[in-house]
Amino acid sequence: MICPGCLHHRNQAYCTKCRKELFDGKNVSPYLSFNSPSKEDTDVYRDHTKKISISGVQLKYSLTLKGTELQLTETKGQYILKPIPVGTFHHLDQAPANEHLTMQIARQLFKLTIPPNAVIFFNDGSPAYLVRRFDQSPDGKVQQEDFAQIAQMTSETHGKNYKYDLSYEEIAALIIRYIPTHRIEMEKFFRLIVFNYVFSNGDAHLKNFSAIQSAQGDYLLSPAYDLLCTRLHSPRESDMALTLFKDGFSKTYEAYGFYTYQDFYAFGKRVGIKASRIEKIMKDFTEINASVHLLIDQSFLKEELKAVYREHYHDKVKRLRMMP
Ligand SMILES: [Zn+2]
Structure with a gap:
């Protein structure tokens, strides 16, 4: 099993x-006691989801654990539940399995800070992604701000595409400005950026990075969230949601049309990481990791998409191994 x-x-x-x-x-139980929103026309959702937030096409529900049963809740949810999204992207029925697999790969194999998460099934058998919230403490909500908020960018100030209006280098500058322990946090940020590239997460925009208040009162980079191989759902999407640099592209990028090892190395240097540390972090991503294959094989993705996921992974590792 x-x-x-x-x-x-x-x-x-x-x-x-x-x-x-x-x-x-x-x-x-891996089965919830209620049906998915698409099958449920009772009052279950209407009564318990008044505070649902809609981000893109993904509905999110808040759950609480009562005894051994997970229940929908309006307040003090300990979990976020993401059912199959609604929309016109490809293979959306595979999105919960995709996000779960990508988060598990990040957590188990690439040393990223990832909250506990799982696949769970509605009573009608359809899958959802379940993740434990990291912005709740026994005394209430923990202060958290995403980098659009930190940069004070909204649709009013920067237009409809404001989430895509900075580069990763500019997020790094904000980390230096607002996070006292930025030397440590920057390596985590760097690792996450490379991870997103290698696992084809092309939607890591400003709001998908956050700073969170620690028990000591200072800010740290929050655990990672919303990681998935977006290429499975949006095959024509660009490799990364934001550019690495605030001022254009390297010669190798101009030649190949995509980022290679040199770009990430230069990025690491620019954001203040020591060469030896950059090399060490990059080493985890430039070899094919057999355990990635094991997790893909044992994931809930359907076979044809396991193959596509694997292909994208290989393709990106190959790019990082290219020498100019
Ligand atoms: Zn387990």
């Missing part, structure tokens, strides 16, 4: 480790 949390063979639905991380050890 594959655990719908960590995607490894275990002898329980959610394995002991996943139960502990996700549900404080409680024996929660």
Whole structure:
């Protein structure tokens, strides 16, 4: 049996480790007691989702754990539930499996800070992505600001595409300005940028990075969220949501039409990371990692998309291995 949390063979639905991380050890079923929003026409959603937020085409619901049962809630949700999105993108029924797989790869294999997450099924069998919220503490909501808020950019000030209006280099400048421990946080940011490239997450815009207040009161980079191989759903999308540099492209980029190792190396230097650290971080991404294949194989993606996911991964690693 594959655990719908960590995607490894275990002898329980959610394995002991996943139960502990996700549900404080409680024996929660991988099936919710209610149907997906598309199948449910009772009052369940109307009564409990007055505060749903709509971001793009993705509806998000808030859940709380009562005993061993996950229930929809309006307030103090401990979890976010993302069902199959609605829209015109390709293979949207595979989006929960895609996000779960990508988050697990990031968490287990690339040392990124990722909140506990899993695939869970509605009563009618359709899948959803479940993630534990990191912006809640026992005393209430933790202060969190995304980088559009930090940069004070909104649709009013910067137009409809404001989320795409800075470069990653400019986000790095904001990290230096607002995060006291930016030397440590910058390496995390760098790792995440390279990860997004290698796993074809082409929608990592300003609002998909946040700073969060620590228990000590200062700000840190928040755990990563909304990571998925967007290429599965939007094949013509550009490689990255934002450009690396605020001022144009390198000669190698001009020659190939995409970023290679040199670009990320130059980016790392520009944002103040030591050469030896850049090389060390990049090393994790320039070799094909067999464990990535294992997780893809054991994921909830359908076979044809596992192959496409693998292909994109190989393609990006190959790009990082190209020498000018
Ligand atoms: Zn597990």
